[in-house]
Amino acid sequence: MGDILHVETVEVAKQNPAFAKALTDLLFQLADDDFILAYRGSEWLGLAPHIEEDVAFSSMSQDMMGHAVMFYEMLEQLGVGKADDLAQLREVKAFSNAILVERKNGDGEYNDHPHYDWAYAIVRSYVYGLYKQVRLEALAQSSYAPLALVSRKMMTEHRYHLMHWQVWLKQLANSTPDARQRLEAAIAKVWKDAGELPHLGPNQVDIVQFGLIAEEEQLKQKWLTLTKDIFEKAGLEWQGEPGVPQERGRHGEHTADLVQALATLSEVYRIDPAAGW
């Protein structure tokens, strides 16, 4: 690639099939990450530790769901399918979210003895949120102008999410031994999956060459530097190189947890996909 590519509109994007394909693949990763984690967030409704947190967590999940809708709508404009259908009717293997975001909130089911893990919710949301910040900053420089614009807009909202999780992390890290222990266990659990977040999937070469986003290694290093600094300031031990799960989410390989999530979230939509909402 010689000149730096700059694609202003969806019409121009569609004229180059390889570009459109790379953009489609990236948009699915962005949409699916936010969509599935927002769904997991919604499963905390009524269960968060106190009422203010219930309001806050719902609000953040709603923002993230809004971001997912935006990415699905960009896919719709590319002619990939209707946004609602893309979210609700795709097969599990068509999802390219990272495994970290699909893991259940803890033991039990939402409607049946939900013994969820609040420390895991904090650490997962924060670690993902820090990666999302780095990713949005990279997307703000994307060769696809509509994506750069919405990324800048999303950052104005996302900064409040980071502020919120920072407060929780700091408070639990400096709280009782029980809180500290649970937080450390949650960090260890999140860290086993977190290394997959910066992966760009099977089409990564095109995604990067077309200038849609920075390369994996660059995203990863920026995110790790940012996260390390925050963990150390909270007095938490740095875990080093993050692990990757057995399944490769960006390649459409998923756990039974995603099967359950999709079956639940799309149950009503599947009854009558033509209904207006």
Added chain:
Amino acid sequence: MAQEELQLHEGLEATCWELLQQVTDPEIPVISMVEMGMIHKVRVEADVVHVEVLPTFVGCPALEIMKKNITEKLVEVEGINQVQVAFVYDPAWTSDRIALDARDKLKSFGIAPPPLDFKQGDTWEVACPYCDSPYTKMENLFGPAACRSILYCRHCKNPFEALKPIY
């Protein structure tokens, strides 16, 4: 385009702007979408009016309601048969876009207006919209709507909301 036609369009556009003063964000009914700085452009082509709206928050659930309210309001205008509402992100909405004289209306509704010219790293200090005391406490960064936080005034002992600085 003929001169007459151009004048007609400009007249229609002015009428639309005026009517949009009556359309409010359903979650902040005290000021209009125009005062919120959410209406970017109004353009009339033949009998179609195109309205460009800048969302405050990407996932705001009130957006569809606002779209419907704009459409219902403008389709009444004589000479307009169709209303096209588009959400755009260039320029991005920021809280500095709120009209200066609308900031007092927000206060009268119990919502502290966002700080002006806010930058990364600034401290967000909020004065109570009822008594103007700076002696306030953040209760929840996230409030009943995505754009607002919940605070408490330790001086007059009232709970209140504040619009988040979006910059």
